[in-house]
Amino acid sequence: xxxxxxxxxxxxxxxxxxxLSCAATGFSFDYYAMGWFRQAPGKEREAVSCxxxxxxxxxxxxxxxxxxxxxxxxxxxxxxxxMNSLKPEDTxxxxxxxxxxxxxxxxxxxxxxxxGQGTQVAVxx
Numbered sequence: 001x002x003x004x005x006x007x008x009x010x011x012x013x014x015x016x017x018x019x020l021s022c023a024a025t026g027f028s029f030d031y032y033a034m035g036w037f038r039q040a041p042g043k044e045r046e047a048v049s050c051x052x053x054x055x056x057x058x059x060x061x062x063x064x065x066x067x068x069x070x071x072x073x074x075x076x077x078x079x080x081x082x083m084n085s086l087k088p089e090d091t092x093x094x095x096x097x098x099x100x101x102x103x104x105x106x107x108x109x110x111x112x113x114x115x116g117q118g119t120q121v122a123v124x125x
Contacts, residue, residue: 002026002114004096009119020081022096030074033105036081038092047107059107088125093118
């Protein structure tokens with residue numbers, strides 16, 4: 001069964017760090033681009049970052065550039081999002097997603113076919 005399971009969310013003070021993890025099972029992980037999305041209360045879901053199957057292309061939301069880093073370990077079927085210098089506006093549910101087969105990395109939600117259940121990140125103001 002194809003599945004993505006996120007972990008690592010929590011409550012962190014402004015300026016702090018969190019590392020989100022996403023475990024992939026049931027499909028050939030190393031052939032798929034992987035992305036992180038987030039949805040804040042009352043807002044639409046937005047793409048945060050994406051990494052290609054070969055680690056050679058990434059996408060970052062402008063507001064997280066320089067603070068967040070996406071990475072993957074194909075041997076472990078894991079993708080990570082290291083989040084530093086967190087701000088209250090980073091508060092959201094964060095989702096891991098894999099693209100449809102043969103799709104390239106992108107910031108478009110429609111390009112992603114498998115989603116995790118989400119993990120909450122809260123940064124109080």
